[in-house]
Amino acid sequence: MRLLEKGDEDLPFVCSRGAAQVEYLRVHAAAAHAADMSRTYVLLGPPGGPELIGFYAICMGRITSTDLPENKGKKLTQTAAPAALLAQLARDDRTDKGLGATLVLDALERIAGLADQIGCCGTFLHAQVPRLVDFYQDIGFRRIGKSDAAHPLLWMSMKDIRATFAQEALDAASEDLSTA
Amino acid sequence: MATAIQFAYPMPNRQLTNAGRAGGSASYMRLVATTVECAPNGCEVVLGSSDYAEFQQLLQEPPQVIPGLAALLRQRRQHR
Numbered sequence: 001m002r003l004l005e006k007g008d009e010d011l012p013f014v015c016s017r018g019a020a021q022v023e024y025l026r027v028h029a030a031a032a033h034a035a036d037m038s039r040t041y042v043l044l045g046p047p048g049g050p051e052l053i054g055f056y057a058i059c060m061g062r063i064t065s066t067d068l069p070e071n072k073g074k075k076l077t078q079t080a081a082p083a084a085l086l087a088q089l090a091r092d093d094r095t096d097k098g099l100g101a102t103l104v105l106d107a108l109e110r111i112a113g114l115a116d117q118i119g120c121c122g123t124f125l126h127a128q129v130p131r132l133v134d135f136y137q138d139i140g141f142r143r144i145g146k147s148d149a150a151h152p153l154l155w156m157s158m159k160d161i162r163a164t165f166a167q168e169a170l171d172a173a174s175e176d177l178s179t180a
Numbered sequence: 181m182a183t184a185i186q187f188a189y190p191m192p193n194r195q196l197t198n199a200g201r202a203g204g205s206a207s208y209m210r211l212v213a214t215t216v217e218c219a220p221n222g223c224e225v226v227l228g229s230s231d232y233a234e235f236q237q238l239l240q241e242p243p244q245v246i247p248g249l250a251a252l253l254r255q256r257r258q259h260r
Contacts, residue, residue, distance in 0.1 A: 038219075057219075059219065059223060060223070061224055061225070062223070062224055062225075063227065063232075064224065064226055064232070065226060065228065065229055081235070085219055085223055087219035104252075105253070122239075124225065137248075138248050139248040139249055140247065140248040142238065144227065144231055144234060145227065145228070145231035145234065153225055155235065156246070157238055157239060157243075159243040160244055160245070160246050161246070161249070163243040163245050163246075164246045164250050164253070165253070167245045167250060168250060168253040168254070168257070171254065171257075172257055175257070
């Protein structure tokens with residue numbers, strides 16, 4: 001996985017159910033990168049298959065509310081939460097379905113690293129199609145609100161991401177000890 | 181209260197073209213062109229007060245291991 005480089009936008013990439021994501025890659029990713037609006041990371045495949053097999057884009061965003069009553073707003077710990085936005089994510093149709101989860105995992109690790117250096121309460125995304133809500137919820141994103149919004153807001157808290165990575169580090173160390 | 185997703189930079193390409201016809205500045209148009217397409221729904225989410233309270237509740241819960249994410253990490257470790 002590496003940052004988008006010049007010419008990546010022209011590599012063959014097939015994503016029949018992600019026309020908007022393909023357009024982002026082809027038309028907007030390089031410009032957004034140059035303007036420091038987002039960072040796009042690409043995953044290259046092994047020789048013999050498609051060269052570019054997946055990508056995602058992340059940027060900072062925030063979650064807030066504009067209609068908090070004054071007294072209620074004071075009771076809340078904050079009235080706006082800075083968070084990382086998983087803005088785009090797509091895999092090539094010719095690759096394994098599990099690649100989507102691999103891309104999400106890489107994004108979460110990257111965001112968790114950044115959160116040690118900049119305020120970031122968690123990460124969020126807008127599921128563009130209903131089947132993706134299940135995909136992200138299976139990973140652990142939580143849907144915010146009960147509405148039937150066209151693009152539901154899905155959220156994962158940084159403290160939970162850190163707790164999970166910490167647990168994994170412990171498990172990996174324990175495994176290493178048991179096999180040593 | 182229903183969730184309201186605010187489009188932080190809601191100008192689609194069609195309107196961008198119209199802005200160009202109306203004589204919009206090139207630098208402004210470049211800004212909009214790059215900003216709009218970073219994320220289809222914009223980078224800011226504005227919630228209704230009850231949804232925001234629910235969101236704040238999530239932030240205040242004690243840290244917990246996320247089962248799905250933990251399973252992904254375990255799976256990756258076992259395949260290495």
